[in-house]
Amino acid sequence: MEEVTIDAAISSLPGALASVTEILGRLGVPEKTVRELELAVDEAVTNIMLHGYASSEGRIRLSCRRDGDMVRIRIEDEAPPFDPTEVPEPDLGGDADDRPIGGLGIHFIRNMTDEIGYERTEGRNILILGKRIKTTDGR
Numbered sequence: 001m002e003e004v005t006i007d008a009a010i011s012s013l014p015g016a017l018a019s020v021t022e023i024l025g026r027l028g029v030p031e032k033t034v035r036e037l038e039l040a041v042d043e044a045v046t047n048i049m050l051h052g053y054a055s056s057e058g059r060i061r062l063s064c065r066r067d068g069d070m071v072r073i074r075i076e077d078e079a080p081p082f083d084p085t086e087v088p089e090p091d092l093g094g095d096a097d098d099r100p101i102g103g104l105g106i107h108f109i110r111n112m113t114d115e116i117g118y119e120r121t122e123g124r125n126i127l128i129l130g131k132r133i134k135t136t137d138g139r
Helices: 010-026 031-052 105-112
Strands: 002-007 059-067 070-077 115-121 124-132
Touching (some): 002 010, 031 059, 031 070, 031 105
Antiparallel strands (some): 059 070
16 A cells, blocks of 8 residues: 655645556556546545645545555545535536535545545544446446
C-alpha cells in the first residue's frame, strides 16, 4: 500500500491528486479508471477540507492499493465525524434552477466508484473508495 499525507488546505490538493495519479499508475490502473478515481478523490478531499476541517488545521492521509480487479483509495482525517454513506440520494427531479446549491458531491462520488465504505476509528474518519478495473474488452 502506498500513501501520501497532506495538509488540509486547498493549496495541497493539486499535489495530492498528482501523487494519487502517480501511485495508481504504478499499480497498473488503466487511465480511464485513474481519471474517475481522481474526480472522486478530488471531491471527497475538498469536502473534508471545506466542511470537515472548516477553519481549523488538519492533515489528510491518502493510501492506495490494488486487490486483483479492485483498486481502493483510503482517505483518513481527524475532522468531526461524518459518514457520507448515510447521506440520502439527492432529488434530481425538476428544474436545476429550483434545486438547492450543493449537495451533489457525494452523489458524484457514488457515480465515479463501485464501492464506498466508512468507519470511525480512534478519532478518525476513514473513507474507502473502491473501483473495479475493467479489462480492455469491457469485462
